Amino acid sequence: xxxxxxxxxxxxxxxxxxxxxxxxxEALATRRPSPKLNLIYISTxxxxxxxxxxxxxxxxxxxxxxxxxxxAPPALPQLAEYLAxxxxxxxxxxxxxxxxxxxxxxxxxxxxxxxxxxxxxxFSGSYKLWQDIFSAASTSGAKVYHESSVGAGLPVISxxxxxxxxxxxxxxxxxVFSGTMSFLFNSFAPTSGAGGKxxxxxxxAKELGYTEPDPRDDLNGLDVARKLTILARLAGxxxxxxxxxxxxxxxxxxLESCSxxxxxxxxxxxxxxxxxxxxxxxxxxxxVVRFVGSIDVASKQVKVGLEQFDASHPIAALKGSDNIxxxxxxxxxxxxxxxQGAGAGGDVTAMGVTADLIKVLGQIA
Amino acid sequence: xxxxxxxxxxxxxxxxxxxxxxxxxEALATRRPSPKLNLIYISTxxxxxxxxxxxxxxxxxxxxxxxxxxxAPPALPQLAEYLAxxxxxxxxxxxxxxxxxxxxxxxxxxxxxxxxxxxxxxFSGSYKLWQDIFSAASTSGAKVYHESSVGAGLPVISxxxxxxxxxxxxxxxxxVFSGTMSFLFNSFAPTSGAGGKxxxxxxxAKELGYTEPDPRDDLNGLDVARKLTILARLAGxxxxxxxxxxxxxxxxxxLESCSxxxxxxxxxxxxxxxxxxxxxxxxxxxxVVRFVGSIDVASKQVKVGLEQFDASHPIAALKGSDNIxxxxxxxxxxxxxxxQGAGAGGDVTAMGVTADLIKVLGQIA
Numbered sequence: 001x002x003x004x005x006x007x008x009x010x011x012x013x014x015x016x017x018x019x020x021x022x023x024x025x026e027a028l029a030t031r032r033p034s035p036k037l038n039l040i041y042i043s044t045x046x047x048x049x050x051x052x053x054x055x056x057x058x059x060x061x062x063x064x065x066x067x068x069x070x071x072a073p074p075a076l077p078q079l080a081e082y083l084a085x086x087x088x089x090x091x092x093x094x095x096x097x098x099x100x101x102x103x104x105x106x107x108x109x110x111x112x113x114x115x116x117x118x119x120x121x122x123f124s125g126s127y128k129l130w131q132d133i134f135s136a137a138s139t140s141g142a143k144v145y146h147e148s149s150v151g152a153g154l155p156v157i158s159x160x161x162x163x164x165x166x167x168x169x170x171x172x173x174x175x176v177f178s179g180t181m182s183f184l185f186n187s188f189a190p191t192s193g194a195g196g197k198x199x200x201x202x203x204x205a206k207e208l209g210y211t212e213p214d215p216r217d218d219l220n221g222l223d224v225a226r227k228l229t230i231l232a233r234l235a236g237x238x239x240x241x242x243x244x245x246x247x248x249x250x251x252x253x254x255l256e257s258c259s260x261x262x263x264x265x266x267x268x269x270x271x272x273x274x275x276x277x278x279x280x281x282x283x284x285x286x287x288v289v290r291f292v293g294s295i296d297v298a299s300k301q302v303k304v305g306l307e308q309f310d311a312s313h314p315i316a317a318l319k320g321s322d323n324i325x326x327x328x329x330x331x332x333x334x335x336x337x338x339x340q341g342a343g344a345g346g347d348v349t350a351m352g353v354t355a356d357l358i359k360v361l362g363q364i365a
Numbered sequence: 366x367x368x369x370x371x372x373x374x375x376x377x378x379x380x381x382x383x384x385x386x387x388x389x390x391e392a393l394a395t396r397r398p399s400p401k402l403n404l405i406y407i408s409t410x411x412x413x414x415x416x417x418x419x420x421x422x423x424x425x426x427x428x429x430x431x432x433x434x435x436x437a438p439p440a441l442p443q444l445a446e447y448l449a450x451x452x453x454x455x456x457x458x459x460x461x462x463x464x465x466x467x468x469x470x471x472x473x474x475x476x477x478x479x480x481x482x483x484x485x486x487x488f489s490g491s492y493k494l495w496q497d498i499f500s501a502a503s504t505s506g507a508k509v510y511h512e513s514s515v516g517a518g519l520p521v522i523s524x525x526x527x528x529x530x531x532x533x534x535x536x537x538x539x540x541v542f543s544g545t546m547s548f549l550f551n552s553f554a555p556t557s558g559a560g561g562k563x564x565x566x567x568x569x570a571k572e573l574g575y576t577e578p579d580p581r582d583d584l585n586g587l588d589v590a591r592k593l594t595i596l597a598r599l600a601g602x603x604x605x606x607x608x609x610x611x612x613x614x615x616x617x618x619x620l621e622s623c624s625x626x627x628x629x630x631x632x633x634x635x636x637x638x639x640x641x642x643x644x645x646x647x648x649x650x651x652x653v654v655r656f657v658g659s660i661d662v663a664s665k666q667v668k669v670g671l672e673q674f675d676a677s678h679p680i681a682a683l684k685g686s687d688n689i690x691x692x693x694x695x696x697x698x699x700x701x702x703x704x705q706g707a708g709a710g711g712d713v714t715a716m717g718v719t720a721d722l723i724k725v726l727g728q729i730a
Binding site for chain 2: 024027028031153154155158159162163165166167168312314317319320322327331332333334335336337338339340341342345347348350351354355358362363
């Protein structure tokens with residue numbers, strides 16, 4: 001028998017974000033006894049922990065029990081059947097960055113399974129997938145929240161939704177949407193002048209763990225393009241895909257074919273003069289160069305790439321690996337609504353997921 | 366018979382915010398047919414529009430019909446009875462700044478009537494009222510949302526709640542919480558140097574409509590103290606009242622007894638030297654002076670008053686009448702999560718109320 005005060009949690013993904021999320025979930029369940037949260041499914045790409053009776057696994061020991069599990073995860077359609085047959089409402093938490101899982105969201109949502117996730121792929125893939133996701137949710141009443149798909153735990157998606165839902169007209173969104181790019185340019189072209197060589201800053205960022213294993217996965221701009229796609233769609237623009245608008249790649253053409261990130265890093269110093277010129281050109285105007293994304297809603301223009309800013313501009317004054325997102329709207333006039341802070345990292349990403357889960361619980365439990 | 370897809374709206378207050386809210390509500394009802402929103406009560410302090418049959422009034426004509434109404438508003442306990450007997454769930458929107466209405470929240474909430482409001486008084490009054498409000502809501506399941514009680518439509522309350530609810534530890538909150546104070550100090554002590562005389566800036570702010578009718582109601586710091594009280598309580602500090610911590614008033618002692626705001630403005634130039642000294646002292650350190658509020662959660666210290674900031678500090682670089690709120694937390698580390706933008710004005714205040722209403726509808730309808 002379903003109890004109204006019990007909600008089942010299913011988690012796909014147990015990496016950095018997944019572990020932080022589990023720890024936040026454990027604390028949440030301790031602080032808030034109602035609704036009772038039962039972890040009835042958790043999987044990596046290799047293994048899954050679940051049984052036919054929906055036996056809950058304690059949050060605290062889930063990672064360890066999963067590591068000892070011997071089952072492979074079921075195919076996604078089977079997982080959807082399994083969760084849909086559960087004797088309580090289910091929230092699926094997708095802590096992966098998998099396109100396959102994202103593609104299956106309409107199936108889960110169509111069966112009444114709510115989803116919370118930091119996975120950008122579902123919302124920045126084809127526009128058809130976007131439409132399928134929200135129409136499945138709307139038909140079944142299942143909820144789908146993805147705050148951490150842009151700016152991690154920063155209130156970006158929720159703020160944009162509030163602006164749109166209350167009838168404000170968003171005219172422009174602009175910002176630094178990548179922690180890696182933020183760190184690179186704050187070090188390479190600080191407002192105080194100086195700054196290191198471009199290739200040295202990239203190598204340093206990689207050493208500090210601020211880049212993907214292959215830094216080209218940050219430098220190609222696709223991560224920022226995905227985030228812009230999500231925000232543009234929420235603002236009402238039917239952007240077809242993250243490759244349907246201009247995205248400037250910072251990978252020199254000659255290095256696109258390097259067989260590894262290491263080879264790329266080794267050869268990058270040979271191209272420092274290009275970035276040095278870009279920086280000097282900005283300095284000549286009394287400005288600094290930054291890697292930004294912008295959405296001009298009226299002219300329907302979305303773009304990602306290098307731009308110049310006065311040293312006093314909030315985008316130029318950013319620190320460390322912080323993100324900054326400025327919402328220009330009719331109501332807010334010439335001074336935008338600005339959200340700023342760490343936009344990457346396991347804990348803050350998981351925070352966005354946990355906050356989303358709390359919102360979903362408030363609506364379904 | 367109660368219909369699950371119908372929610373009754375009752376509004377107290379039809380001033381600047383109330384009018385903006387009604388216009389947003391009308392647009393919302395048009396965009397979202399479900400749940401159907403019926404305006405069954407609206408009142409000013411003098412008049413009320415309602416009847417025993419809960420006949421809905423169209424949002425578009427509510428202000429006009431209210432102006433022609435001949436009924437006086439019922440006493441608050443009678444209003445609570447009337448709303449509690451309604452054949453649908455009710456959300457009460459308090460668009461006043463009335464302490465009397467605020468004091469009655471526990472009665473409304475106890476009867477299952479949800480509340481959304483920009484009214485600071487309920488959440489910054491006595492700590493007992495705060496406790497009564499949330500315990501009444503918790504017992505009945507009614508919702509209470511008050512985003513616009515701090516920073517108008519800026520995501521301040523929701524962000525702080527998300528931080529706390531997901532288990533982050535807030536260590537410090539700091540910011541400029543008054544649009545009036547922001548405007549005054551950005552003009553009086555701009556980072557570019559110069560700036561006008563203090564009394565002239567106050568007179569200009571009043572002319573532009575940035576101050577209360579009597580500017581002393583801004584300069585006494587109480588408005589900021591109320592907002593700090595709300596945030597401190599949400600962060601876990603049981604602050605007794607907005608007068609239970611140090612609040613610096615910018616009203617010269619000699620002018621506290623002026624019988625009117627006009628008399629105050631007339632005599633203020635005689636005290637310009639005090640503020641000029643404060644400004645010069647900051648400049649000597651290469652800094653600017655700003656009127657800020659801060660909450661140090663660990664040491665449980667809340668204070669409001671003048672402080673000095675480097676020109677490069679985000680608080681110093683603020684523009685116009687913008688607010689800025691920085692959340693320092695364990696997860697966010699040394700770089701705070703920052704929210705910035707217009708923190709006053711009818712439209713953006715109403716936006717916070719409307720966004721809150723949408724959240725409540727998602728939970729009760």
